[in-house]
Amino acid sequence: MEPPLPLLSGTAAILLLLLLLLVPLAFLARRRRGRRAPPLSLLVVAGSGGHTTEILRLLSCLSESYSPRHYIFADSDKMSEAKIRSFEQKRAEKFSNSQFTLDRIPRSREVRQSWTSSVVTTLYSILYSFPLTYKLKPDLILCNGPGTCVPVCISALLLGLLGIKRAVIVYVESICRVETLSLSGKILYYFSDYFIVQWPALKEKYPKSVYLGRIV
Amino acid sequence: MKSVFVTVGTTSFDELIAAVSSPPAVRALRSRGCEQLVLQIGRGALEPAPRRAPAFALDVFRFKESLAEDLRRADLVISHAGAGSCLETLEEGKPLLVVINEKLMDNHQLELAKQLHRDGHVLYCNCSTLVETLQSMDLSTLKPFPPGQPEKFALFLDKVVGFE
Known part of the structure; x- marks a missing residue:
């Protein structure tokens, strides 16, 4: 029938x-x-102390196809700028047309700040980082967990939603996270395209993550 | 162990600075042959006065562009648990004693220190057990720390963006 x-x-x-x-x-x-055609513009969210050391290690093996590199770091950060400048100086000796920029944004969360006031300062940081992300329009965002990376990634996601620029977000959890994710990591686990951890215990807990061994 | 370098990175860690410059700690260090103690105190409120005695000198500074030179000169590094400080020291191949800051909000720094300790790369203690550790530690038991592999990250990134 x-x-x-x-x-x-x-x-x-x-x-x-x-x-x-x-x-x-x-x-x-x-x-x-x-596939993307080189070069790719890279936005690097540096953080204080250890975070910056780690992210510069990650950058150390990248080819000249990742250019220019736009660095963003918290305005309360004392050491990052010098570290980045010396890293880029060495890089310029290897690659002649090496390019980079430096920008500061308000820090979204101090180490001992409470969660409620963190929300307010993060909103403030988003207001500040959105125009900056719009200006830079990166192809790729690389971050490794300082508080500053959450507002920057949210800004980039908004740019993608608005159809202005869709950046690939790569998050690398800090080597100092062995068993638990950082607060930034817990948030960006859901919003990053690639989420890399450096200890096997985290890979087990977070199946979406990528484990490549110790990479810093 | 002529030269000992203490570093707190970009943060402050007054309890460590107080503990390591206290008379019992200095006595423990000197009995192990320490002639120079250098303190990098970061944003700390406590700033011990420098000392110059014939057989013992205490130097203090807040920040430097790079600590590489201080790490190179040291025979022992005493550090907070920050990843940058720990990794830089281990890569310099220097014996490292990590001192835990128990007052940080979530004590995640313990994770790395514990893991590095578990793997035999560092000694670790807290401020209240520092003197005892300085007296009893055996640096010859520490294992060398193999370097990380950022080239694996570069390969991964090339693959996911389609650069292969």
Whole structure:
């Protein structure tokens, strides 16, 4: 017995609608993950002390295809700028057309700050980092957990939602996180494209994460 | 163990500075042959006065662009548990005593120190057990720390952005 005609056309309509929805989505996803032509502009969120040391180690083996490198760090940070400048100076000796920029933003969270006041200062940091992220329009964001990276990544996600620029967010959890994620890590686990951890215990707890061994 | 370098990184850690410059700690260090104690005190409120005695000198500073030179000169490094300080010291191949700051909000720094201690790369203690540790520690038991592999990260990144 043949199915009644209205039902058939109803099914066909739904199928057609699904196709219309899925094709652009798949296309978008392909574009998002697809090949990119070098050079790629890289936004690097540096943090105080250890975070900056770690992120410069991560950058140390990147080829000249990752250029320019835009560094953002908290305005309360004393040591990062000198470390970055000396790193870039050495890099310039190796790659002649090496380019980088430095920008400061208000720190979103001090080490001993309470959670409620952290929310307020983070909102303030987003207001501040959005125009900066808009100006830089990075292809790739690399961060490793200072409080500053949350407002920067949220700004980048907003740029993506608005269709202005979709950046790939790569988060590398600090080597000092052996068993638990940092607060930034707990948030960005859900919003990053690639989430890298450096100890096996974290890989077990967070299945979406990538473990490449100790990389700093 | 002629030269001992104490570092707190970009933070402050007054309890460590107080403990390591206290007379019992200095006595313990001197009995192990320490002739020079250098303190990097960061943003700390406590700033011990420098001393110059014939067989013992105490130097104090807050920040420097790079601590590499101080690490190179040291025979023992006493550090807070910050990743940068720990890794820089271990890569210099210097014996490291990590002192835990128990007053930090979430004491996650313990994780790395414990792991490095578990793997035999560092000695560790807290401020109240510092003197005892300085007296009893055996630096010859420490294992060398193999370098990290940032090239693996570069390969991974090249792959995911399609640069291969």
